[in-house]
Amino acid sequence: MQLRLDQVSRQEGLETHLYPLDLHLEPGSLTVLLGATRAGKTSLLRLLAGLDIPSRGKIWVDGQDVTGMPVRSRDVAMVYQQFINYPSLTVAQNIASPLKLSGRLDVPAISQRVRDVAQRLQIESFLDRYPAELSGGQQQRVALARALAKSASLMLLDEPLVNLDYKLREELREEFSTLFASGGSTVVYATTEPAEALLLGGYTAVLDAGELLQYGPTADVFHRPKSIRVARAFSDPPINLLPALAVPEGVRLGPDLTLNLVEALQRLPALNGQLTLGIRAGALELLVAPGQSDRESQRESHRLLVPAKVALAEVSGSDTYIHLETALGNLVAQRTGVHRLDLGELVTVGIDPEAVYLFDPQGAMVLAPNSVFQRATYADG
Amino acid sequence: MKGAHWRNVFLTSYLVFALLPIYWMVNMSFRTNEDILSSFSFFPKHFTWANYAVIFTDPAWYSGYINSLIYVAINMVISVTVALPAAYAFSRYRFLGDRHVFFWLLTNRMTPPAIFLLPFFQLYSTVGLMDTHLAVALAHLVFNVPLAVWILEGFMSGIPREIDETAYIDGYTFPRFFLKIFLPLIKAGIGVTAFFCFMFSWVELLLARTLTSVNAKPIVATMTRTVSASGMDWAVLAAAGVLTIVPGAIVIWFVRHYIAKGFAMGRV
Amino acid sequence: MARIQLDIAHSYRANPRDDADYALLPMRQTFEDGGAYALLGPSGCGKTTMLNIISGLVAPSQGSIRFDQRDVTQLPPQQRNIAQVFQFPVVYDTMTVAQNLAFPLRNRGMDEARARARVGVIAEMLDLSAQLDQRAAGLSADQKQKISLGRGLVREDVGAVLFDEPLTVIDPHLKWQLRRKLKEIHRELRLTLIYVTHDQVEALTFADSVLVMARGRVIQSGSPSELFEQPAHRFVGHFIGSPGMNFIPVNRLKHGGSVSGSGSGSVSSFDDLIPPGAITLGIRPEYLGMGESKPGEPSEMNLLAAKVQRIQDLGSSWLVSAQVESGAEGGSDCLVRLRLARDAAVPALNQVVGLRVFGPHTRFYDAQERLIGRESEGALR
């Protein structure tokens, strides 16, 4: 299903949930709506589903205007963050209900389909139970099964994993890509977690405060954020942002702390004035003892070294995020693996000219690390 | 534990206070008038079913029960049926004047039947409903419908709206969703509501008495009239009284698990 | 200040028959005075039960609890001198924030002046000073939770502070600040802190020692890096780190180990530790490298052939999923994941690569899924 939003906006009373936006989804594509809570993700999903009607603008499906069309007559499926199932029906009946109603399939076909989907989601053993008797993870699987069984041309998921345990989240997320691939329906997936967007791949639309900031292939958006706002929204741990003054040989970050960007600057129009330098935690090098780097590849040449004090070492999954206090301000560095760093420990961070972003005074991105971008072409596959 | 001890003492003493008068009536209902008037005792000396026999054989008595049950049933059905959709509307949507309508309904629950006495009398005489079960049933709607809406609305608000939406997305029509999915979810609520409707319609005297004379005369009226008529047949009166408690006791037993919840939900 | 010793088992059933009936299987645990501990496990693993047994909200069906030398098994929470913070905010609506914080002190008859001073300190720590005179009822969920935290920390004399998933309702961007607060507080007050969570980020960030629990058992307890480097059980290897450890069925021959048939490598350096026969090799995606396998040339020794299935761009690194073909000795197909540094050479889709599965970080697990030769610390060198 090809979906086009055309200057769609949504107000409720005085507050605006969505500012006018255009969006165009290709058939069978996976689009991640990325944004903090209350960024407008849910409002947008509800518009796509037809649960709400846009205050202004039009929604087109395969070239036909569906703006005012009631939910019932649309071909969509939706999964909420709460585990929504029909408590009075068994799991099997739950999964079957949309099929029964559509009347496209006969009874044996339906029960066959139910069994298939249940198998794919590993809930075939619960088919005769009632949702209330299942664990949270299983309940959400049932909700997913119901949505998949319908094989609607548009499938909407509103933070489906947010209420699950850490590991369950990982497992289900892993299954998603295969599940969606097999469906062939256009999928829109709302999440607050940048990591989730990256794992799911496909396309990403970054929302912030009801505005659509950027839309494109996920890796592309991640590596070439149009603006500071996008970079902020699409970084976890938060991207490090430092005020930077343009100088001939690069940017000055502080007294006698100048980052040499000669090579990069050759590719750019002359920069001047107060800029913002951005560097992602993953790109920031951490030298636990001065001189010794935790990376093989060292570009000693232009690397800018800054002394820092450890504020907190957060272990997330297989990475350690080190929150640092420096003369430049607070920074976050990321190291693969689990490392123990005590509060107050002294370290050195290295800022690599090849790894920085520059944003102009209006917040628009003017320089991105070109190395990462070239690799980004590998991403989809 | 000391606290628990005092609680039980208090609870027991209250239950005694609550049950003693009832017991006294039960006790009397198994005695003969002479026995009652002559001697004073906690237990029926000459145990007798006679009083009950009187009631079950004399149409003037038992028809009273039948009449009451009929109009209570009618009222219950109407109240719940009309209240369900309204409660859904109140719990799910905002619409022009919703809060005012809700308040207006409440005021009816709060209006003394005495006020409606006259007009009902007039109204029903003119439309020829006097002395019919329907008359009483309709009259009792005044306070039961608002109550039903009130309680059901509470129960319905407890159900996440996403379930409705999912149903519509799945392609359910409103009526089908309402009957197949939604009603089963609020079974408890409906039970509790029915219970309250039963209760208030069953216990009401003033309207029931005024709007009926012979054909639909409720038991409550029958009793008051015997009080005035026959020279105080205490024993039979007691028996009649006991019998009026039975249906309520049965109903409450069925909803005992929900009743606390029901009170909580009743928009409370 | 107390050293807590548990020697307990607990079942919510009257007379438990098999292990399934137990919420906590018989266990001994010691929490050293002043340590920061986390109980980590999936929901229903018994972690909250253990916490409530320590605090006295639940009485163990068997065994005893000692604080230092004193047996507190029969004592109610009031007399155990502990504090506990619950998953969802508990505030006394009618009181102001200050009164809320002072409540535990008042109940123990501390005089006004000292109580006020103490409340001031805690409010400062949790930056609640501004709200001290507001009514608690009006505040947002995370403000309320801060109050609950404050009530947990306000008493200086407590033997231990227990946390039951205290950050569930806190928004993500606030979380790391609160984690830091907790760590600082722990460092200043040297209280014994016990922290229950299903989220490894919480646990590994917060605790010096983490108890990984499952099905009423403590599977492994150790420092975050121990759990990461030396998982004592396959469950831990899977549960800690995301994605979890790779597990490859291998066949240990008399001389040299054969890994699912294809490719073979000498593991002579730890012959003595590993019995011959079918065992499982475990290696984390972070440590799994690729050998040079130029087309045409024979692949170097000790490499395990695998076909690249999927390449995901995680932004700061690459996640490569590859299929290990089953070999002659009926080793089953298994999917392994590699995490490659941003600047590493990324293979192409469907390319057959050689995995370097033997290395200092390689672990072996027996048929009971337990680590082989754990006693030889950091074994394989």
Place this chain on the structure above:
Amino acid sequence: MIKPVNQKAWWLVLPVVICVAFSAILPLMTVVNYSVQDIISPERRVFVGTEWFVSVLRDEELHSAMVRQLVYSFAVLAVEVPLGIALALAMPAAGWRASATLVLVALSLLIPWNVVGTIWQIFGRSDIGLLGAALQAIGLEYSYTGNPTHAWLTVLAMDVWHWTPLVALLCYAGLRAIPDAFYQAAQIDGASRLAVFRYIQLPKLRGVLMIAVLLRFMDSFMIYTEPFVLTGGGPGNATTFLSQYLTQKAVGQFDLGPAAAFSLIYFLIILLFCFVLYNWMQRVGTHSTGTAASDAGERGAV
């Protein structure tokens, strides 16, 4: 998430509006109609304007009835609310004992109001009633038919006996709705039983107490049947409350005009009380339900 606006919802409300309108608005209109006419006979009626209202408002008996009514209603609240709370606290929380107690306590609510009257009529008689006899035995010249004070007290006792369960059940429900975490936290904080009541239970009960007060005040304000059966309003006018007085006028003396005017005044008084209490409730309600909702939401999130 706030409710969507949907005017179609009116169709769902319509049935209710219709039936209540039929059994409430029409009657009320006739009342208004009567209240401004003098009905000599069904054929001959004269428009008299506000005359009836004036005369009713001047009516001494009405004033005294009004006073008696208010005193009585407040007495009812003063006794039943505290007693109800105490009872709710004392009732067991779970198990068969809980449901048994629940049923026993609720029983009196299901007794037809005139039977309630009858029960106490019997119970209070000194010749055949337990209460009466007992009080006689301890040397009290008790007679609810002879002595106004006794009559008034008996009616009050009857009301307490009859309606305290309502308050109790409301509070009981309210108590059950408090999450365990609150009690556990209080235990950890070392709160006394009293503190738990003062700082957790009472605040959480506010919502339900509002309802309880509203219902009890209104119902006691329109009490009719029980005193009618028990004392018939006597001795003298000791237990003649507004409803009795109205009914006497309307049915007894059958002078429609004044009765109608009286009804309207009565109705307006009720409406006023209703309005005040309802808005009060709304304010408290939104506050308390707000927190309740958030709790629920949080629980939903686990």
